[in-house]
Amino acid sequence: MSALPARHRYVHDVCASVHRPERELKAFAKVKLPPGGRKAVRLSLTRRSLAFFDTRASSWRVEVRVPPCARAHATHSARQ
Numbered sequence: 820m821s822a823l824p825a826r827h828r829y830v831h832d833v834c835a836s837v838h839r840p841e842r843e844l845k846a847f848a849k850v851k852l853p854p855g856g857r858k859a860v861r862l863s864l865t866r867r868s869l870a871f872f873d874t875r876a877s878s879w880r881v882e883v884r885v886p887p888c889a890r891a892h893a894t895h896s897a898r899q
Contacts, residue, residue, distance in 0.1 A: 828846040
């Protein structure tokens with residue numbers, strides 16, 4: 820029986836101008852693998868995936884900083 824593991828990418832913006840959740844899911848991928856199988860997975864973060872809705876401005880925003888202040892977390896899970 821094959822499993823459907825999922826790779827997740829969470830981001831937390833520690834320098835945001837507004838309160839942001841500790842972990843925001845920004846990218847994920849499901850990968851079908853045979854038992855004992857392995858596969859490399861690349862999760863890309865785009866400008867759109869980093870945008871948030873600013874209720875004060877009533878528009879989508881991306882805060883760009885150099886260097887970036889975001890922390891990324893990678894996790895995985897598998898359904899048996």
